[in-house]
Amino acid sequence: MEQILNPLQTSLGRLKMNSPVTVASGTFALENLDFIVQEHLGAYVCKTITRYPKKGNPPPRLYETEAGLLNSIGLQNPGLDKFIAEDLPILRKTLTVPLIVSFSGASLNEFEQMLECLENQEGISGYELNVSCPNVENEGITFGIDPDVVYKLCALLSPLTNRELIVKLTPNVTDIGVITKAAEDGGATAISLINTIWGMAIDYRNGMSMLKKGIGGYSGIGIKPLALALTYRAAQAVKIPVIAMGEFITGRMLWNSFGLEHL
Amino acid sequence: MEQILNPLQTSLGRLKMNSPVTVASGTFALENLDFIVQEHLGAYVCKTITRYPKKGNPPPRLYETEAGLLNSIGLQNPGLDKFIAEDLPILRKTLTVPLIVSFSGASLNEFEQMLECLENQEGISGYELNVSCPNVENEGITFGIDPDVVYKLCALLSPLTNRELIVKLTPNVTDIGVITKAAEDGGATAISLINTIWGMAIDYRNGMSMLKKGIGGYSGIGIKPLALALTYRAAQAVKIPVIAMGEFITGRMLWNSFGLEHL
Amino acid sequence: MDKPRHQFLERTIYSREELCGDYFILWIWDEALGEKCQPGQFFEIRAHYSIADAEETRSLPKLFKPISIYDNAEGRIGFFIKKVGTGTNALYKLKAGDLLELIGPLGNGFPFVTGRRILLVSGGIGYPPLWYLQKELIKHNLLYWVHGGSGQNDVFPCDEIWTEDGSFGKKGMVTEGIRKLIAEKKIDLIYSCGPIPMLKECAGITNKLNIEHYCSLEAYMACGIGVCYGCAIPVGYENDWNYLRVCKEGPVFNAGEVLWNKF
Amino acid sequence: MDKPRHQFLERTIYSREELCGDYFILWIWDEALGEKCQPGQFFEIRAHYSIADAEETRSLPKLFKPISIYDNAEGRIGFFIKKVGTGTNALYKLKAGDLLELIGPLGNGFPFVTGRRILLVSGGIGYPPLWYLQKELIKHNLLYWVHGGSGQNDVFPCDEIWTEDGSFGKKGMVTEGIRKLIAEKKIDLIYSCGPIPMLKECAGITNKLNIEHYCSLEAYMACGIGVCYGCAIPVGYENDWNYLRVCKEGPVFNAGEVLWNKF
């Protein structure tokens, strides 16, 4: 059998970390810190922000299936300006571990603008480019599925920062290796995956979708085998670190399912 | 919420069926008929056969995860000639419901040869073209991910037969709609999906894959939300019937999860 | 930050009451916790599973379920629950002596008032939070409580009962009698809790009559602590609104500000 | 076709024995069924779940587990089981009076012989099928049974015991003494059952000495009835071999024909 275990990594590209455990964007916020010892985290990844505020999708936005969770939040967030004015100062004050800001732009240009704004802010250790949210049309997803676009995006942003530049990829693609490689070639310092996969649930009583939006993003234990397979593929395709997610919702993220259990 | 329930279909393209329930290729054989009333099936789909015998992959080939099954059988089968000489007569004698022969070729040419051989045989109601097995390299999978190839394959085969021509697609693609449409344009009379998705499990004690082959195909309850989402997408892209699978292993296949529960 | 910290608690169920229909009450006892609770607040609760159990049965971790505080007297906190699905079924099976997992108290709760003429309107499982509320309000206000259920198994102590099938009290929807009650009893404030259509109907009436009206909403929740934005509902004015979180900005909202036609 | 039909059965456990270590025995009683069984055959068994339970606990349907027939006397059929994981844990929790789901008897079983000088070699959970076998063989042959386990909790009645830690009987691997026993007892036939490395070691010896040797193999199974090809192992000769199914062509194979270095 193939040996795929890597020695536990405790530094990520340019970043030194206490621990290989981080949190998944959108599933963890300061509120969660009431429940755990912050210092056990390697880094804190905030919920994805966009250039302008986003209302998000209509309810219902959630449904729990037999083996996971469907969601269609739609990147509801206050937008970049309010994030910088209101959230960032609190994060700076509260966090004792590195802050990674997850963000998503509607165009290459918007990604660039956002990065430039964030570069002017103190207290940020890195970025996670969300090119993979399944719940937002024409934003994110078009980026994550095309290796050329992923390459261009990374090549555009990587010269602009010395901070960590993580690209979060979608599993909803034919060949994860190609896209991972494109991110590396473009200058990303790490890859994180996976975001949620397409998922749907039907109310058998009336044939309607359980989510207002129809199809949503599926996370949880049911996607763990896929996450492991794609992480393995991605890790084979590149030399930069690959951050795996796909365990269970809300603060149960493992940095690397391949290694963590050996702690 | 979107209404996605369709009235229950009991005919499939050119084929009339007792029931909308069929079986998933490779998970059901004559042995299973001991357990159910054959006439409750709409059709019987045999395990995928290839032009020449295939030994399959080395063991272990199976592992049960929290929410499904990983397999890497590798299309072990006796090959077309032996299938026609030995299995087909038994199937003909035993089955009282339509037989759909699942097959897979290593090239367009091989698909064509196989179809021509099978056309000469009595007692076959239709074909399921397996262009989607994740466990066989350079065979199947290269077909299922490229809409052009899927189109060419269907356009090549559809003029050669009056029997049902079902194409079984892989979920491991970026856009299922495009591929479904390609199959329809090429002349497929129905689409079936989904085949297994990529999956992997790691033995945490030694970091090794639970399957000898590393990555395998993942099926079962954990992929049901994905199967529903892709079936919905596929059904929106085409007018020909879409056959959904993705419930649980071994004889628990529903023809159409959208409709069956209303029976 | 001096916001209240969230608490993850495990408490023994000291008593379990079985009511008619699918209703039951679980009681825990914790005076310090009781002092923090307000009417209209809720807990996220879940049946306790040991990790050993989870592995053996492969029953998966499940979402916590939002359940209102039904009663709170000298530290005896009651949860009045209807068995409707997976999560509430698991709670139903708990016995006195078993462990309950809780997070809370959560949410904003009902505003406290004095010297008002109040109508309480509950429907179905909207009953429990109003029980706790009326206990607090009764000494300082004039109260009249009207409750609606589908049949005689869904009725509980209050001033006036409606059932859809007419099997108990008046026949019809509870909202049918409200206009008359408001006039008769010179009501100047309404508190309501129940299914969305009932609240919407009720809000239509109070909006027209310009009567103050606070309603407690139901939403499918994942985190329950404001992190995931899964429970959001539309609040504000036609041209200036946002999705607010039922678990954080709610569950009690000013009925005049909820955008009932955006659900 | 007059092949034996497979049976899906539900039988009450009339007795449950708890042994040392993690071993236990479940007994069912069915004379007609007992008459069909042969030593070396097995059943696919599973703890019974009602659909109601499955829905309430969201514990998922699980694979049946292959378990040998340990004893079969006047319809009393015993399953001698070691608790090692999910499926066997669920079986462990069953009590007398509970329902067991079974399919079987399955597999080929050991060939029956008379007038031979036989060595039985078992390792760990390879013990149970040899118990049933020796009961049938003992009147017609000369028998000597040697069993190996890791420690004193893994030993059971037989002629000679080896433990890896030396806590009972001789210290070492059971295979260490075989060569000497064959010579001393003038053995001309071996039956073996246990882990693959033990069988391989044992087959190496018998191949060299050219002694007839039947071994019963373990494999991870899904269907257990020959449908899925998940349990296949390599059998034949270097240049002419195939993957045969442990559940159908096995579990007993001629040790000289198993390709031990292809695992």
Ligand SMILES: Cc1cc2nc3c(=O)[nH]c(=O)nc-3n(C[C@H](O)[C@H](O)[C@H](O)COP(=O)(O)OP(=O)(O)OC[C@H]3O[C@@H](n4cnc5c(N)ncnc54)[C@H](O)[C@@H]3O)c2cc1C
């Ligand atoms: C603030 C708040 C307070 C509540 N207080 C109480 C209480 O005191 N007592 C009580 O019995 N219940 C209360 N509820 C409702 C309770 O949370 C749900 O009934 C419960 O979550 C259902 O979970 P389940 O796993 O049993 O059902 P599921 O298996 O998840 O679903 C069963 C069915 O119920 C529907 N459903 C599930 N949850 C909701 C929901 N939140 N809103 C609308 N439909 C839903 C599903 O769509 C499905 O059709 C409250 C809800 C909220 C938001």
Ligand SMILES: Cc1cc2nc3c(=O)[nH]c(=O)nc-3n(C[C@H](O)[C@H](O)[C@H](O)COP(=O)(O)OP(=O)(O)OC[C@H]3O[C@@H](n4cnc5c(N)ncnc54)[C@H](O)[C@@H]3O)c2cc1C
């Ligand atoms: C023909 C046959 C007869 C058998 N007879 C008996 C018997 O009489 N008594 C008995 O206790 N056991 C017997 N076994 C073994 C038994 O089937 C396995 O121990 C059982 O399937 C483990 O299931 P689980 O869900 O408890 O373990 P899992 O949770 O599936 O796995 C636990 C661990 O055991 C390993 N494992 C699981 N199944 C197998 C397997 N089949 N081969 C090798 N490793 C495995 C896994 O890789 C994992 O490391 C037999 C097996 C076969 C094929």
Ligand SMILES: Cc1cc2nc3c(=O)[nH]c(=O)nc-3n(C[C@H](O)[C@H](O)[C@H](O)COP(=O)(O)O)c2cc1C
């Ligand atoms: C409710 C919810 C909200 C999410 N929001 C975001 C987000 O804002 N940005 C993002 O990159 N990923 C988001 N995700 C995806 C998670 O970060 C994670 O990639 C995904 O859930 C897979 O991991 P899991 O199976 O362990 O949950 C969200 C997931 C959930 C369930």
Ligand SMILES: Cc1cc2nc3c(=O)[nH]c(=O)nc-3n(C[C@H](O)[C@H](O)[C@H](O)COP(=O)(O)O)c2cc1C
């Ligand atoms: C053990 C096993 C063998 C399979 N063999 C085949 C096969 O030969 N041909 C094929 O088209 N699909 C094969 N499949 C895929 C199934 O037909 C089906 O598409 C897949 O399992 C998804 O459905 P499910 O989740 O309901 O099992 C196999 C699946 C399993 C689990």
Ligand code: FES
């Ligand atoms: S349930 Fe997560 S924000 Fe309300």
Ligand code: FES
């Ligand atoms: S377990 Fe399916 S063929 Fe043996």
